[in-house]
Amino acid sequence: MTEMMFQDAVREGLAEEMRRDPLVWALGEDLSTAHGGTSANQYLGLIDEFGPKRIVNTPISENTIMGAAVGAAVAGTRPVADLRMADFGMCAVDELVNQAAKIRYMFGGQARVPLVVRQAIGVRKGAAAQHSQSTEAWYVHTPGLVVVAPGTPADGRGLLKSAIRSDDPVVFMEHKDLWGATGEVPDDEGVVPLGKASIVREGSDLTIVSWSRMARLAEEAAEALAGDGVSVEVIDLRTLWPWDKAAVYASVGKTGRLLVAQEAVQVGGFAAEIMADVTEACASALETHVRRIGAPRMPVPYAEPMENEYRVTPARIVAKAREVLES
Amino acid sequence: MTEMMFQDAVREGLAEEMRRDPLVWALGEDLSTAHGGTSANQYLGLIDEFGPKRIVNTPISENTIMGAAVGAAVAGTRPVADLRMADFGMCAVDELVNQAAKIRYMFGGQARVPLVVRQAIGVRKGAAAQHSQSTEAWYVHTPGLVVVAPGTPADGRGLLKSAIRSDDPVVFMEHKDLWGATGEVPDDEGVVPLGKASIVREGSDLTIVSWSRMARLAEEAAEALAGDGVSVEVIDLRTLWPWDKAAVYASVGKTGRLLVAQEAVQVGGFAAEIMADVTEACASALETHVRRIGAPRMPVPYAEPMENEYRVTPARIVAKAREVLES
């Protein structure tokens, strides 16, 4: 195990896959240059090892970053397309949803689209409405896509590897506020399978399901609740489609109570899907109905007090958890 | 009352609003020309009355159709931007979600964005993967947007009027397979308020909530169930955000049972949101947990047997309703 920053771990994962398979390459804006800022260092130095044909610095052309990745994938390579943020990813929804997600199907299985599209989600301090969105629910709703949202450096590295090796198009959603977070990363290959949740804390009174950075806040909430003698099981889904139903069902079978916590706007979010699914699938195991917590339905505001009002915090998770426990 | 085709009723509604307010105008591809086909007749003849400055035939430039509508809205006009289908609407998600939905908020209330964006949803026979998608759930999940999905000619006309008069950006999602459907349209102004559901059939055993064309199929299912002595209340939401919680809660209070039916892919769809909401809000009134029905998570296939496999049909609604009734 080595302590690493999230962005470094993920970069390592990419480099290892690129060494392993010469058909893996990456494209996006500013990939081959060094800012010195935090967020642009996900590819730092890779140009030196892999050269400009595999670390492709692109024009500001989101449609083509995504479209070219699709074309290059069907033509037999494994591109990693970086759209920087889910907010800019909105400029290429068409190429992702109408092409990448559907090509295999609508051409009757003649082609595969083995690509990874990285588009970071989440609120980062002061980033405001157009640089803070969490759109994972859109892509879960889109047949043909796999959706990944890792919450630790090890998962970031290990899931990127699986995503690259997958023949399905994978939407890989890092959390911008995790890029600088640190954690233990295994020294071995450390591949993390797609579709498998991670039970990050075991417990018997309540299950909290979450993903991405929110899973870390859920852990904090669980810790706080433990102080009051409440035993919370925290599941970090890691992959949102397909999500690990078996793990969640098993946990709900044990605890009988489920809270789903997400950073995204609550209305229409992925938590609703988990609620809907578990409500039907685990009807008999549930001691009370499933609850969820997510952000108010508003754009992300800029000033700190308002930004905090938007945020799902450990304290709010605790308060909502108590509601579940007391019902 | 006059019997009218959906597309004609909606065109009437647009013409009436254009007569009422000279700042209302429409833009989109092929608006001023006559195909002779069905789907392009939503603007037939309007160019003669309103001229090319208000019925604007645009280049094939989805980003600009949407972006120009936003700019023209903040600059004091009321554009109706037509993107033809939700599938092509994916080419302009950025302008809709990053700009239209957020401008009022992120500029601190200095501006309003009174625009309507028409983008039709739904499966139309043989239209296949890229011309059949129902993406309403994405926009419900997007703060700043109002989402409308009318299911009758009268609602199409009346809701378009309200949408045009609204100072919020409204995503107006017609169903392609309704364009040619007929129904009674009131002879008066016939404005239908946003956010109000329509109880299209009263009943006491079960509530089925739906919208768009699926509400018509829910009525068929209710009719079939009535033959077996089951009394179904069918609610056509009409507006998806804000949806009429009062109407749904009241109905659930009466029936104790709720099924939500949608045409879109079930996973991550809007039905999950209604389920999640009602599960929390009406916990004590519910005699059994809420159920939903939606399409399998796959692109829309072409050939008829497969296309039918995708479809949520009255028979399937009936089968699912029985499940709710028997639990």
Next chain:
Amino acid sequence: MSEQNRNEPARILQLYETMCLIRAFEERAEEAFDAGLVNGSIHQYIGQEAVGTGVCANLRDTDYILSNHRGHGHSIAKGADPEAMMKELMGRVGGTSGAKGGSMHIADFSVGMLGANGVLADGLTMGVGAAQAIALKGEDAIVAVFVGDGTTNRGPFYEALNWAMVYELPILFVCENNTYASSTLTRSVTAGEGPVARAQAFGMPTFDVDGNDLVAVDAVAAEAIGAVRGGKGPQFLHARTYRVKGHISRDKLLYRAEGETEENWKREPLGACAAWLAEEGIAEDDIAAARDAAYARIDAAVEAAKAAPFPDASLAYQDVQDLGPPEIWPENLRMPGGAS
């Protein structure tokens, strides 16, 4: 096709047969549509046959093409099997795309036809990506992308041109200027001199040709494709043509001036090509035989398609994705034979 064979009547006769194949396919497809045999709608290539035929005649099996919504002609010209295509239109087993896609999603990867496309301009961005894959793999192949005149007003068109030049990709852009974009006269919504000037603004070499003249298209395509193959980077071919039929099968052409269609029909490429062949000494019988062979092949394709079974509903669940089930209907909602 070796260089000295170019413009040889024998070669052009072959291409004439390809054009007849496309024409026959489109005519029969329309008849099938009118007879209710086609599940969706179709965009016909009638009048534009010389473009796809002339371009693809200069491509190899290992080269790729990316097409658009009007893809029947491109597909046939690139070597896709018309019978499988007809089955696709009729939604039958054996369709090119397993009857999952229909007219707008015909693809035949076995001959390098990477797909028609229901979304305008997406073939362009995908095309540069395919060319980038070729470059990365060091393959000896090129890409040709077909784009309509109306589509040159979509942003991705420019992004793709710039991109192709920046990475010096082996790609040919073919702009089929058929005068209309759906019911809109393209020049009424197009500023400046048009597609050629736009491509030149990116420093891309351009070619302009009468798209109804097969011999001319064949020659210009040979030159342009030769340049791409020779490592001279992206090239742009602008072919002037005319869409004689409606935009889609339902289109009644209400937006056209009287006589306009008829006037343009006089310039349709098959007649001109047949005349050229006759002038070059090909016997009328041989020309007629080529045409007849084409129609016979398509008629057989129609019969085979009509006779083919519909796919089983359960096939709908295949090829969605490897990971994650499509969440098929639960037992109580599954219906033998599909929907009620």
Next chain:
Amino acid sequence: MSEQNRNEPARILQLYETMCLIRAFEERAEEAFDAGLVNGSIHQYIGQEAVGTGVCANLRDTDYILSNHRGHGHSIAKGADPEAMMKELMGRVGGTSGAKGGSMHIADFSVGMLGANGVLADGLTMGVGAAQAIALKGEDAIVAVFVGDGTTNRGPFYEALNWAMVYELPILFVCENNTYASSTLTRSVTAGEGPVARAQAFGMPTFDVDGNDLVAVDAVAAEAIGAVRGGKGPQFLHARTYRVKGHISRDKLLYRAEGETEENWKREPLGACAAWLAEEGIAEDDIAAARDAAYARIDAAVEAAKAAPFPDASLAYQDVQDLGPPEIWPENLRMPGGAS
């Protein structure tokens, strides 16, 4: 500003003061950022002051501008209040956008500044729409849109150019070519001759100017804007400049050759303008006084911003939309003073 006043030292002295205001704002904003007073990050306009200043000097209050992520300079030049802007950056009550937007979302509709923008190129498509609104309403106003060099590789740029020409809209496109797009040298990812040639491909009249020379920008902008106002349709102004600071406040410029920044700093516009003024006979004291006044105004703005209160958390729920509540936190999740 009447025509005969153009190039008059008194006028240029005024514009020099505006440039100083922008410079001072950016310097103080950076200090505030470094001191942790700015909630988000900032994109500075240092080195480009002459472009925004020279263009906006020829606009009226009733004209609109649309800006991009690097919008401080445009805003000040169009007449936005620097104090309100500084409050916006610091997330305080009284910010231009009610502290809801921050640096990338500064707008002041009262002076026709329709907003900075965090998404590249969207100002262009919105700009043509604003111009269309002007045309529809028959107003006597025009629109100016600012776009960076890197952004000219995004598709919507071309769509907007075409659109503006097709509808003959009253709009000026200002391309600020500051050589870089973030950490990328724009010419390394840009084919052909660049923005001017691209605009010309749409038949749009173009102007090219040294963007670091205020007097030149002012004169060219006057001509271009005069043409727009005179009904000559869209015009394109290309201003060559250089981004002397990092792309964002955190950028350490690791991608630049040694000495490159310093070399270009010698051409920064304020010094050149001051020298021009001195040559034209303006007293050094008057030039210094203009500069000092600008810095004093910004220093006062900083103090006022620091002293201003933070907005109440509950304001977050305002101005989302008329219809449908923002679904605020239920009672038990509401936290006095915001998050835990």
